Amino acid sequence: MGRSSLGCVAQLTVESRPDEVRQPDWAQEPDSAQRMDQARRLLGSAHRLLILTGAGVSAESGVPTFRGPNGLWRTRRPEELATPQAFQADPRLVWEWYGFRRERVGACRPNKAHAAIARLTLENENVRLVTQNVDGLHELALEEAASDGSYPAASLSRAEPIRLHGSLFRTRCTGCGDRTLDRHPVDVDSEASLPRCKKCAALLRPDVVWFGEGLDPQILQSAIAAAEAAEVCLVVGTSALVHPAASLPLLTKESGGVVVEVNTEATPLTDVAVVSIRGPAGKILPRLLPV
Ligand code: BV8
Ligand code: ZN
Numbered sequence: 001m002g003r004s005s006l007g008c009v010a011q012l013t014v015e016s017r018p019d020e021v022r023q024p025d026w027a028q029e030p031d032s033a034q035r036m037d038q039a040r041r042l043l044g045s046a047h048r049l050l051i052l053t054g055a056g057v058s059a060e061s062g063v064p065t066f067r068g069p070n071g072l073w074r075t076r077r078p079e080e081l082a083t084p085q086a087f088q089a090d091p092r093l094v095w096e097w098y099g100f101r102r103e104r105v106g107a108c109r110p111n112k113a114h115a116a117i118a119r120l121t122l123e124n125e126n127v128r129l130v131t132q133n134v135d136g137l138h139e140l141a142l143e144e145a146a147s148d149g150s151y152p153a154a155s156l157s158r159a160e161p162i163r164l165h166g167s168l169f170r171t172r173c174t175g176c177g178d179r180t181l182d183r184h185p186v187d188v189d190s191e192a193s194l195p196r197c198k199k200c201a202a203l204l205r206p207d208v209v210w211f212g213e214g215l216d217p218q219i220l221q222s223a224i225a226a227a228e229a230a231e232v233c234l235v236v237g238t239s240a241l242v243h244p245a246a247s248l249p250l251l252t253k254e255s256g257g258v259v260v261e262v263n264t265e266a267t268p269l270t271d272v273a274v275v276s277i278r279g280p281a282g283k284i285l286p287r288l289l290p291v
Pocket of ligand 2: 173174175176177178197198199200201202
């Protein structure tokens with residue numbers, strides 16, 4: 001029997017012991033079951049719940065996170081490209097990056113974390129979703145969850161996420177400010193081929209919030225109100241480094257609420273959270289959320 005088969009044999013013995021259900025790493029953490037129970041109790045008893053998500057909730061859908069292994073694009077950090085200065089200096093380069101992300105994200109589907117959150121926000125009017133993500137996967141999950149028509153239009157619009165940082169699939173005119181849905185690939189051959197406004201012919205930009213730009217005041221205000229009103233803020237898949245988004249869970253805590261975190265790693269919010277669960281959102285959330 002060759003070495004490879006030996007490897008295979010070793011493997012076989014582990015797998016061939018049917019009674020031993022091998023727990024995934026994240027579930028082997030000491031007291032992870034207790035932490036899951038504690039978090040489930042907190043989420044189950046919360047009258048008002050805020051869910052704040054970051055790129056990590058879309059990782060299992062194949063969307064690269066910002067600080068994860070594929071976060072860099074052409075060795076450029078998002079903070080370098082996602083700025084008005086970068087767009088001013090080289091709109092073709094910035095549009096190429098957004099075109100690349102549109103294509104990449106356009107091929108991704110919501111995962112079980114998105115689906116569990118969508119069901120909960122449709123089922124429970126006291127749950128608000130605030131996302132930093134611009135990938136539109138929460139919205140797709142909502143459409144899918146409501147596709148059987150079992151939810152009234154009112155709950156669908158109420159369940160819409162509060163999008164702090166805009167959307168990859170919308171443009172904003174740099175001239176007249178007109179906003180338009182746009183899922184098309186981007187032609188970056190020349191400056192003239194870049195997307196232009198149908199109303200005033202000015203250059204269009206992605207309708208996202210760039211670093212150094214203020215968030216839409218109304219959107220920020222509704223996120224702050226949801227954070228202050230929440231008894232529990234569930235933070236999923238964010239490195240909690242970008243502000244003001246990362247300050248929302250602190251507002252919940254300052255208003256007498258508690259923070260529960262789900263992340264594959266520790267973050268600056270781990271010590272703020274009453275319970276922090278280590279593991280992939282797509283595996284954890286279906287087991288955690290009261291739906
Ligand atoms: C502003 C849209 C002022 C564009 C984005 C206070 C302190 C320090 C700095 C500041 C501050 N206040 C303001 C700043 C400056 C800046 C900032 O925060 N800088 C940081 C880098 C230090 N903030 C701003 O510039 C904001 N604007 O303050 O304006 C102002 C005010 C009034 C008037 C004028 C100006 C604007 C910030 C918004 C920028 N735009 N996105 C685009 O996407 O192209 S931010 C972008 O990056 C995302 O939207 C997101 O917010 C952030 C990335 O963070 P995450 O989503 O958390 O992703 P990350 O990869 O970092 O982490 C993933 C996590 O998931 C990890 O923890 C990982 O462990 C985990 N994970 C991975 N896989 C899984 C998982 N978890 C669970 N399951 C898995 N499977
Ligand atoms: Zn225009």
